[in-house]
Ligand SMILES: Nc1ncnc2c1ncn2[C@@H]1O[C@H](COP(=O)(O)OP(=O)(O)O)[C@@H](O)[C@H]1O
């Protein structure tokens with residue numbers, strides 16, 4: 001027995017496990033995480049503009065929003081859903097909790113794996129959106145490092161939120177989570193409209209700032225289509241880093257509580 | 262001999278469950294309904310005292326049993342020893358490491374077979390073992406070699422590539438044992454490993470456990486089956502309501518059982534008169550009548566049989582049948598707690 005094998009090796013072993021499982025379930029994963037964004041883009045980015053009920057330029061507002069949504073949703077779900085099941089009844093997570101590493105490492109690995117899944121969903125939806133909606137006015141893929149930075153921060157933040165949610169709710173409450181947390185988050189997440197468009201409704205403008213999705217959507221706008229009015233990228237990154245730290249702090253605390261009674 | 266496990270005044274108070282709402286049938290769709298309500302002892306402050314000052318000591322190489330009824334605190338004890346449950350007070354050491362302050366070192370040295378199999382359902386049988394090996398720093402090729410060996414050893418070699426849900430309950434249980442052994446732990450914990458197995462699978466598992474013990478592994482097993490504890494364990498701790506009632510080898514524990522050996526005599530004739538006659542014998546501690554049987558208790562049961570037969574015949578009756586009931590863990594448990602086990 002290798003007595004002093006490093007914690008990082010265990011961490012990567014767990015990550016390898018998640019990647020293997022994700023690869024095996026890839027079609028279901030893509031279906032689960034991208035079907036909704038794809039349908040949104042078909043209706044609002046293709047059908048309605050074709051019918052003349054939407055301005056053609058709307059796709060530039062929609063694409064970053066939908067990208068943010070798919071990124072965030074898949075990150076939060078890929079952490080929260082298995083965790084609820086594994087802590088709640090199948091107890092599958094116990095084998096990892098009994099691995100010879102500090103328990104926090106297991107939580108960290110879940111968040112990293114969730115981040116990767118969020119990124120994957122984003123990287124799938126971006127070209128798919130371009131295909132569905134046609135040329136997007138003002139699309140600037142040249143900022144790839146910034147685009148990627150926002151995607152990573154957004155996915156990580158929502159992945160950590162998934163950890164927090166996954167520890168806090170029981171299997172019976174999954175439906176409730178979607179209707180009471182995820183639902184409002186989508187509708188008030190500046191996905192369909194840029195944040196600056198809320199200038200006319202100041203209450204809303206500031207109320208939505210508690211919604212993490214706002215920063216991901218605005219960050220995607222700032223980097224993908226800089227010509228649309230958007231939130232300052234530094235504010236976006238600052239807010240996401242802050243939320244990530246907050247969710248991780250409470251998420252890992254909840255995780256420790258569930259892992260060790 | 263080095264000590265595999267040592268606990269001192271281990272206590273665990275679980276917080277009181279939240280008050281149930283009236284009339285609310287809030288049973289989960291997933292969680293199996295518990296057959297009986299928790300019977301833990303209410304602690305001061307409203308919590309449930311699952312363990313109340315448990316002192317245990319297990320030597321290296323022992324097959325140690327924790328015997329007790331449901332709710333005795335067996336799973337809690339295993340939980341503390343395997344770093345998944347924090348003791349409220351007291352100390353516990355496994356393989357010389359403190360479970361609270363050296364949890365990673367403890368986890369590296371133990372293998373656990375849980376009460377309910379918890380395989381990784383997203384992986385097939387052999388992947389369960391290989392990834393488990395990876396969590397313990399074992400290279401894939403080596404893990405694969407050990408995994409195949411263990412699967413063969415437990416007669417599930419042909420299931421290596423099967424999905425976990427394609428395995429029967431007994432096969433899943435054996436997969437869990439294989440997983441627990443893959444990293445060659447110093448101490449193997451099994452929590453009620455035979456619950457839910459059919460008799461054949463149970464016997465097969467007993468063989469596996471005996472073999473592991475012969476190979477020199479330290480085994481700690483919980484059970485609420487006396488026969489199982491009796492057959493397998495070197496030493497037994499009888500626990501109830503979080504307290505240690507007795508701890509010794511099964512033979513010595515049975516010797517502690519009251520009434521010693523019980524001799525059941527089926528009488529042809531007047532059972533009461535026969536019983537009265539038997540009570541006059543030296544060495545007979547008690548005689549009960551359960552016509553047509555009389556039940557005689559004696560310290561050295563076997564030797565008294567001829568005298569008992571003569572005593573019955575002197576009373577004018579005859580003995581039709583004789584049965585010796587050895588002292589059992591059951592009778593010890595009954596005498597210690599006034600309740601039946603399990
Ligand atoms: N997580 C928990 N929260 C509250 N009470 C618990 C918990 N786990 C066990 N208990 C209670 O502690 C007592 C001992 O339980 P347990 O250790 O599971 O016993 P056993 O394994 O011997 O059946 C029982 O009364 C049980 O209801």
Ligand SMILES: [Mg+2]
Pocket residue numbers: 335336337376452453
């Ligand atoms: Mg138990």
